[in-house]
Amino acid sequence: EAGxxxxxxxxxxxxxxxxxxxxxxxSGHDNLYWYRRVMGKEIKFLLxxxxxxxxxxxxxxxxxxxxxxxxxxxxxxxxQPAELEDSGVYFCASSKGQGLSYEQYFGPGTRLxxx
Amino acid sequence: xxxxxxxxxxxxxxxxASLELRCNYSYGATPYLFWYxxxxxxxxxxxxxxxxxxxxxxxxxxxxxxxxxxxSSFNLRKPSVHWSDAAEYFCAVGSxxxxxxxxxxxxxxxxxxxx
Numbered sequence: 001e002a003g004x005x006x007x008x009x010x011x012x013x014x015x016x017x018x019x020x021x022x023x024x025x026x027s028g029h030d031n032l033y034w035y036r037r038v039m040g041k042e043i044k045f046l047l048x049x050x051x052x053x054x055x056x057x058x059x060x061x062x063x064x065x066x067x068x069x070x071x072x073x074x075x076x077x078x079x080q081p082a083e084l085e086d087s088g089v090y091f092c093a094s095s096k097g098q099g100l101s102y103e104q105y106f107g108p109g110t111r112l113x114x115x
Numbered sequence: 116x117x118x119x120x121x122x123x124x125x126x127x128x129x130x131x132a133s134l135e136l137r138c139n140y141s142y143g144a145t146p147y148l149f150w151y152x153x154x155x156x157x158x159x160x161x162x163x164x165x166x167x168x169x170x171x172x173x174x175x176x177x178x179x180x181x182x183x184x185x186x187s188s189f190n191l192r193k194p195s196v197h198w199s200d201a202a203e204y205f206c207a208v209g210s211x212x213x214x215x216x217x218x219x220x221x222x223x224x225x226x227x228x229x230x
């Protein structure tokens with residue numbers, strides 16, 4: 001069974017540009033999560049999808065970030081326009097269900113560098 | 116507010132030596148605690164979790180952790196470290212408010228293993 005995959009693994013863009021990160025969850029996992037780790041600090045929750053619906057987007061930092069999950073399969077996270085403070089590692093995770101019984105499986109992350 | 120503190124940013128131990136990684140949490144209710152490991156180029160992998168019951172929990176790869184409510188701690192231990200344990204370790208608390216879907220992570224501890 002393939003794990004959670006993320007693309008690209010690394011992206012370097014200039015301030016003001018747009019970047020789109022992609023996450024492919026494990027097949028059959030309805031729940032998809034985005035997290036971010038900035039400058040070696042703690043990993044912070046961004047949002048949670050159940051199928052194509054956003055269940056919790058309380059961690060999204062501002063309206064420059066747009067997450068979508070059309071069709072309930074893969075998800076994209078767009079940053080437009082990117083700022084220096086958006087640099088960090090963006091993790092995606094997926095789980096089959098919600099709650100204690102279901103483990104979240106994490107992808108390797110996308111390292112975003114904004115110059 | 117929920118938070119997790121990992122006071123050690125880097126730790127170096129010799130192969131075969133014992134290991135203890137510290138984790139302190141701040142949480143208003145019964146905590147649900149996790150340890151994850153990230154090896155280079157890999158996603159975060161769940162090592163172990165504590166929900167209730169026995170305060171000493173066993174995980175994969177020979178790791179264990181002990182929940183101490185009086186100290187608000189959930190330290191990770193391994194009696195004999197292997198070179199393959201070199202990685203970054205994250206402690207996390209799950210939020211009951213969000214049906215455990217939302218994790219609060221610490222800032223991580225990087226483990227180096229000397230031959």
